[in-house]
Amino acid sequence: QKEVEQNSGPLSVPEGAIASLNCTYSDRGSQSFFWYRQYSGKSPELIMFIYSNGDKEDGRFTAQLNKASQYVSLLIRDSQPSDSATYLCAVNIPDYGQNFVFGPGTRLSVLP
Amino acid sequence: DAGITQSPRHKVTETGTPVTLRCHQTENHRYMYWYRQDPGHGLRLIHYSYGVKDTDKGEVSDGYSVSRSKTEDFLLTLESATSSQTSVYFCAISEAAGGFRNSPLHFGNGTRLTVT
Numbered sequence: 001q002k003e004v005e006q007n008s009g010p011l012s013v014p015e016g017a018i019a020s021l022n023c024t025y026s027d028r029g030s031q032s033f034f035w036y037r038q039y040s041g042k043s044p045e046l047i048m049f050i051y052s053n054g055d056k057e058d059g060r061f062t063a064q065l066n067k068a069s070q071y072v073s074l075l076i077r078d079s080q081p082s083d084s085a086t087y088l089c090a091v092n093i094p095d096y097g098q099n100f101v102f103g104p105g106t107r108l109s110v111l112p
Numbered sequence: 113d114a115g116i117t118q119s120p121r122h123k124v125t126e127t128g129t130p131v132t133l134r135c136h137q138t139e140n141h142r143y144m145y146w147y148r149q150d151p152g153h154g155l156r157l158i159h160y161s162y163g164v165k166d167t168d169k170g171e172v173s174d175g176y177s178v179s180r181s182k183t184e185d186f187l188l189t190l191e192s193a194t195s196s197q198t199s200v201y202f203c204a205i206s207e208a209a210g211g212f213r214n215s216p217l218h219f220g221n222g223t224r225l226t227v228t
Contacts, residue, residue, distance in 0.1 A: 034216050043202055043219040088155065092210035099170065099210065100217060102155040
């Protein structure tokens with residue numbers, strides 16, 4: 001069973017706050033984890049990827065991976081109204097031809 | 113943006129008619145994918161290709177076929193469109209499978225297909 005779960009939201013945070021987005025996955029063999037942002041009516045665009053346990057920072061974004069607990073999270077610091085979008089978690093599934101499975105996405109709304 | 117062009121961008125067709133969607137890339141990436149995106153289901157893999165003439169099925173392949181005669185082109189065909197195939201279709205490319213070698217998916221702009 002290949003499952004990637006996310007809270008659908010909407011998640012509402014005030015401008016300037018930290019937004020925390022979570023993703024859990026079922027396949028313990030998964031090795032690659034990606035976060036995409038999708039604005040309404042647009043295509044998904046890559047934010048960042050992570051392969052190793054721990055934190056990875058890129059500007060205002062931090063990805064956190066815990067393979068033992070099978071979750072990956074995305075923190076957005078100093079949230080801006082322009083961050084309002086749907087955030088998709090993608091996980092590679094070895095038993096699925098190494099293809100990616102996407103979570104349903106979490107809709108984030110940053111309130112001015 | 114990665115050099116990925118999908119055509120057409122919008123299409124309305126009638127039930128039972130054949131439809132072909134085209135994905136063209138200029139990145140010379142080996143892997144190409146077709147996904148559909150529906151409310152409540154997220155992105156689901158239809159078919160993918162790992163080289164010229166090398167394709168395989170994804171999660172929701174019933175009713176769809178694909179062809180890849182050149183590295184740069186990946187075609188998705190609905191042999192006889194049904195209303196359940198009304199969706200937004202995204203093409204994606206990657207240099208390697210499974211995100212290896214820091215190779216994520218890059219998406220085209222999508223095709224909105226409506227089957228009436």
